Amino acid sequence: MKNNALIIFGGTGDLAYRKLFPALYDLYIFDKLEKNFYIIGIGRRDYTNEDYRSIIKDWVKNFSRRAYDEEKFEKFCLSIFYYKLHFMELEEYKNLYNYFNEMNLSNNLIYYYAVSPEFFEHITDGLAKHSDILKESKIIVEKPFGKDLESAQRLNLIFKKYLDYKNIYYIDHYLGKEMLLNIMTIRFFNTMFNGVWNNEFIDNVQINVFESIGVETRGGYYDKSGAIADMLQNHIFQILSIVAMNEPDTFSSSDIKDAQIDIFKKLRKINSKDIDDYMVLGQYDGYTKEKNVNPNSKTETYVAMKIFIDNERWKDVPFYVRTGKKLHSREMSIIIQFKPTTHTSKMLAQNYGNGDLQQIAENNILEIKIQPEEGINLRFNIKKPGTSDDIDVANLNYCQSCDAQNSINSPWSYERLLEACMNSNRTLFSRWEQIELSWKYMNEVMDNYRKYSNKLYVYEQGSKGPAQAEKIIGKDGRKWI
Ligand SMILES: NC(=O)c1ccc[n+]([C@@H]2O[C@H](COP(=O)([O-])OP(=O)(O)OC[C@H]3O[C@@H](n4cnc5c(N)ncnc54)[C@H](OP(=O)(O)O)[C@@H]3O)[C@@H](O)[C@H]2O)c1
Incomplete structure (x- = not known):
């Protein structure tokens, strides 16, 4: 059986540590994550999976909604992995896909762009260059989406080129x-x-x-x-x-x-x-x-x-x-x-x-x-x-x-x-x-x-x-x- 996954670009950033991982831990506690669900954080640092998990542990302890439970966290963190990649190096995305194969990932992936908007285009190009599974995947895009009308329209054109509209989730956490x-x-x-x-x-x-x-x-x-x-x-x-x-x-x-x-x-x-x-x-x-x-x-x-x-x-x-x-x-x-x-x-x-x-x-x-x-x-x-x-x-x-x-x-x-x-519920996302x-x-x-x-x-x-x-x-x- 293939594994579904959430891939977080910016997996070593403030948003990922302070908001996303505590939220994912809470979803795990409430039994809302699929059994074969992986979370892969991407950043530039030289971390092993163990380094990454121990950093996340501290953030989850401090920021999750439910009281921290060591035993549950140890099980939860087995689904967390770290992958090092430079967003700007388009050739590196080929290795990323090789890694996905090693991890036996399905094509049903969610990419979370927890990064500054200047990287949206590079990441999308990189992902699209070496595989066409992007068409089947979802992306979650953080605000701000562009800094004005022109930059927002330009990003939208890039997304439209590679992605199905219904799979683009413009997030506004408010x-x-x-x-x-x-x-x-x-x-x-x-x-x-x-x-x-x-x-x-x-x-x-x-x-x-x-x-x-x-x-x-x-x-x-x-x-x-x-x-x-x-x-x-x-x-x-x-x-x-x-x-x-x-x-x-x-x-x-x-x-x-x-x-x-x-x-x-x-x-x-x-x-x-x-x-x-x-x-x-x-x-x-x-x-x-x-x-x-x-x-x-x-x-x-x-x-x-x-x-x-x-x-x-x-x-x-x-x-x-x-x-x-x-x-x-x-x-x-x-x-x-x-x-x-x-x-x-x-x-x-x-x-x-x-x-x-x-x-x-x-x-x-x-x-x-x-x-x-x-x-x-x-x-x-x-x-x-x-x-x-x-x-x-x-x-x-x-x-x-x-x-x-x-x-x-x-x-x-x-x-x-x-x-x-x-759950592919778009009500809470912007159009x-x-x-x-x-x-x-x-x-x-x-x-x-x-x-x-x-x-x-x-x-x-x-x-x-x-x-x-x-x-x-x-x-x-x-x-x-
Ligand atoms: N923080 C929040 O609460 C929050 C809330 C709403 C929206 N947002 C939005 O979310 C986005 C990220 O915010 P943040 O606060 O998490 O930023 P941040 O703390 O500066 O984190 C940036 C992340 O991007 C990675 N990164 C930067 N340049 C890279 C490159 N060239 N190649 C690979 N990785 C690179 C960093 O990796 P390394 O650390 O390994 O270099 C880090 O993981 C921003 O657009 C922000 O507006 C943030």
Whole structure:
């Protein structure tokens, strides 16, 4: 019997050690790996299988979801192998295939490109040069997919040349996060939300992805991509399309993707001269002194944007998005701010200017917390207990991650996504069209930005980002939440 296998290019990298191997160990523990399944890590170092397994052991101990079990790990690690290869040496791929034969591997392989995008083309060419089994294999491609529209299109052409479209898995690990998967349930299985998920009731949507860390050891990679390619074009646009999509006809992978893609097609173009009202870029103080970062770098570590979707549901509802490094907190959340009720609007009109805002109800807010805490908070108005008619704000809070049982039962992103790929389930992976449309939109925005603004604001580490980002939302009479 032949052995199926996952081949990890970049098998000695941070992603493989910190995320992939702990996830694979968890899948093993939950009996989700086939019996004859091998994992082959590829890197440039001179490791034996034993060296490699003992390194992986330490990472699994620290990063797997389940408590480490020595006996189980010893069995699991028998399926792990190390192979040394330089990606750029195309002739070396012939030896790789010889090695696959020695390992009695089937043609049903999964290649994981856990490497910088500059290697995608070489690896694909190398694999295609010496065998045509690539057509039968799957590849998992890490983000960022390209650094702009042209580079993404070029990579796509190379993949299309050698691979069947259905076998390309563009991974966005945010799509495996529990609360992101929950958005569709919250929206489509609750009348109280589904009925009001439109411009009649929603005033604005805010998507925040804050990181408190800087580039750390990844300065070389980050300096070539920046916040737009690293976060906005992929993670944030995915989140936005899930929040905004119309109800799909069915919950099949293709209907969900179609609904998401409709949103990308409807992103409103930004009038070139108004670009400063729609986008602010920043760089944290000290970024240019980070290791492997160009001392004159103009790479953005922060981006804030206002985005409109030109369809019936979202006509004139702004989506404000923000992401950045070295900010005041680590947090990812989606905030749906509802419009005031007719009664509140009337009261606001009457009381406006007299300072007596005690009686004015606040807008309802639904906050979907994605990380670090996972859960939902719903803010609503109540009468303040007592003899006055004052209005107070109450919060209904559901913390999913506070429940230990939920944490144990809920697979982590990479675990969920690796399992989905093994089962050929594409729902949690991006489609090429999504990538292309989001790059098309961002390319145009960036062209305008370079031409009509090109500002890059330096912000203090640990702050909320450049003060200029306040203007985007402040001009509309709103505040970031
Ligand atoms: N780290 C994360 O959490 C994370 C999350 C999401 C996406 N990603 C993406 O995943 C990719 C990899 O990230 P990473 O953090 O794992 O990078 P990394 O730690 O720098 O690892 C790079 C890997 O590529 C190998 N490599 C580099 N050049 C090579 C060459 N010429 N020939 C053979 N092997 C070569 C390295 O092998 P040697 O070490 O043996 O030289 C190492 O295994 C990046 O595109 C990143 O954006 C990473």
